[in-house]
Amino acid sequence: MTSTVESPARTPRRTYSRWASLVVLCAGALMTILDGNIVTVAMPAVQNDLGFTGPGLAWVVNAYLIPFGGLLLLTGRLGDLVGRKRMFTTGLALFTVASVLCGVATGQGVLIAARALQGVGGAMTMAVVLGMVVALFPEPRERARAIAVFSAVGAAGGALGTFLGGALTEALSWHWIFLINLPIGVVAWLAAVRVLAPDEGAGLGRGADCPGAALVTGALMLTVYTITGAGDRGASTTALLAVVACALFAGFAVRQARTARPLLRLRLFRSRLLTGANAVQVLMVAAMYGFQFIGALYLQRVLGYGELATGTAFLPAPVAIGVLMLGLSARTVGRFGPYRVLLAGLVLIVAGMALLSRAPVDGSYLTDVLPPLLLLAVGFAAAMPALTGLAMAGAREEDAGLASGLFNTTQVVGGSLGLAVLSTLAAGRTEGLVGGGTGTVAATAEGYQLAFRVAAAFAVVALAVAAAALREPAGGTGAGGSR
Template sequence: MSDTAKQATGAARQQPDAAGPRKPGLVLALLAACALMIVLDSTVVYVALPQIQQSLEMSGTGLVWVVNAYALAFGGLMLLGGRAGDIVGQRRVLLVGLVIFGVASLLCGLAPSPEVLIAARALQGVGAALVAPTSLSLIPINFTDDAARNKAIGVYTGIAAAGGTLGLIIGGVLSDAASWRWVFFINVPVVALVLLLAPGAVKESQPQRGSFDVVGAVTSTGAMVALVYALVRTSTESWGDPVVLVCLAVAAVLFTVLLLAERRARQPLLPLRLFTDRVRASGFVTLLFFPAAFAGLFFFLTQYFQGVWSYSALRTGFAFVPAAILVLVAAVLTGQLVPKLGPSVVAGIGAVLTTVAMLWLTQLSADGGYATSLLGPLVLGGFGAGLIYASVTASIMSNVAPEVTGAASSVLQAVQQIGPALGLAVLVTAAGTPADPVEGMRRAFWVAAVIAALPAVLALFNRRARTS
């Protein structure tokens, strides 16, 4: 019996209620709300930055840290958050993370100074690092039937993937209609509602008894913080910047120590058996590189809409709505497509569609029209992204043993966190600083097309491996 089959069999045996939750709609709504809230807070703040700067008299450097403080804490503690759920209980850690996130959101909205806002954003990131991996890992625990689980994962990933665009729209509406502070206050009632309903609706995982991997916790957190900071810094500095090089070196050393330590740990923070299954390992690679390409679509088209076409921030958000809708539609459809075609085929189709979208964008020009030049790539890219995110997430989370569900979820979301930062660092370098900014965007989209094609190659490899 293969490693994947053994894990799937073990998962079925350890789940006491194969019928799933009594109120599956409510459970999925609560978990998806967690995912949406976490993703929203990664983008919703962008539109509010001008008001924040004026209200708190914040410097440009301070504004950067309003964004980066959240990203660093979120990415740095992701592995720790997921594994804590395995050991303590996924639902328990989720609720703790929600409390931290809700309190931090309230502090952000009430912040009287730049320092308080940045500190509260870091605390938000701590809460997000607990909520994100545990909310996803609770899906296979609560939805044990294959069809129901694939459908739930499709809805969850679709809502999470579409949340970035929704964040731009909500941020613009709240900032214009009320105040930038409501960008953060809006989280509080959502957190309160989930805290009220989740204990009675969401089934808890079986805690894994044993000692906590202190060495793994320290090295993984340090490595992730160093890596994320290095990638974030490349947005303003070159790859040759001494701080970037030192951070990358520190991350490499700490990751090496982590891998060596985890081989001997009795209850490792990062179980290396997660990477022994070829399909799962290629899924992690896909979720590292694909977001790297897809992030470029949003990053450069945002500049295009505002810099070339003089769109407002709110109008820019609405311009991305077709992509957001198609991400959600494709992710939901994936639950029906995966049982018929297999996750590798579905992911391959998504990769091909997204690669075509990136190639289409290499023809970008300053005098193009939205319907003729951009609607097509947004539709293709959004639909392709939904297929990839949902199918790869399902293939990773469906065949993992229950005792390492949180670890698998944290690795999955950690690579998704690193991917966009890595992609933007590479694509911004590829774009350069030409006299014509649109020419730089075209160069970046050529590179993005190459990166987006990688999941198609992996899907073909996995398909052949399974049929040979």
């Protein structure tokens, strides 16, 4: 572990170093989080410039998501073994270089390959961040504040990416949504090398399970691939891929139960908090990520907004999320406990999705979009830090990197699931209505309404799972929960 965990000192220099380290970690994470959304608004411009077909264009997103989601668990565990700082800085450098390659790409193949490389660097960077935050702030109250800051950056960064994508594409070109990462990446890397405390890790000999790594990485990549491409394949092919992915997961579980040095200690899943929090996250993120994608399309294809106007319309969300998470989240969790705060946030998310499910063809931003957008922002600002704290409280310190990788993995799987399911349902509903004689815009609006109803159902199930699985025992810690 880093010296910041082992030493109990609380000198001003010590406190400054820990919070400066948090700033560096948030800056590195922000780049990868922005990248997940910044591309969405620029997709039409990329398609027009490079000549992508509809199915081919999806690979601009999928080429990033597949290695990113597939490698998070592996890189999280490797961070525990070789040192989290080393994993973080290497991933940051790789992500920055890959971003430049994306920005200068003039052909489809180069862009897709560079996006895949971005996914690898993003996985290396993000997998260890939460583990490093937990190690930096072992005291429950300070940890709650640190997690609130990190969650604010992540949540606001996702929504901010939609705005930046529209602004950069309209003002300059789509190339700049990637090139903007160069100065950010260089500064963040230099700061990370200087500020983050060195850590040696446990050593590869304590957990370098190569067969297990191959099985779980293959299983996760295939899972993300199956989900993201479900709408473009037949049901039988999708089912076959899902069966193969399940078989790989089963083989990995058997391997981990029998090997002397497992990559993933299965006892990690005995934690009710960790397992329950990851299950809730899959459903919650499926609803929220699907909303960001479908919501942007609703503004563009139904209300007729341009790229910059679409990004601007989403801007109140990151502002609200940032203000609430930084100003109130830690204190609210400390006072009421993460369980109650999480449930309240999920209730607000359900309400926001329910309002969006009636978004009409002649809708108004001020009456039909902004109110549910703010409900979702407030709900997510409450739910995400509480959920993160519960998940990380369920892991031992030596498993913090692995738990961080697992939490980020379920976030990617949830986002991929939401995007695939909601976009497929919306497209199917729209095509059916157009075939029956309904106008294109009206049919598109009804397709999006169906997607929002399903997103609301995801949030309802997340609320039910959280209520059943994450209840704190009497006399729980409130900020951290029990293990």
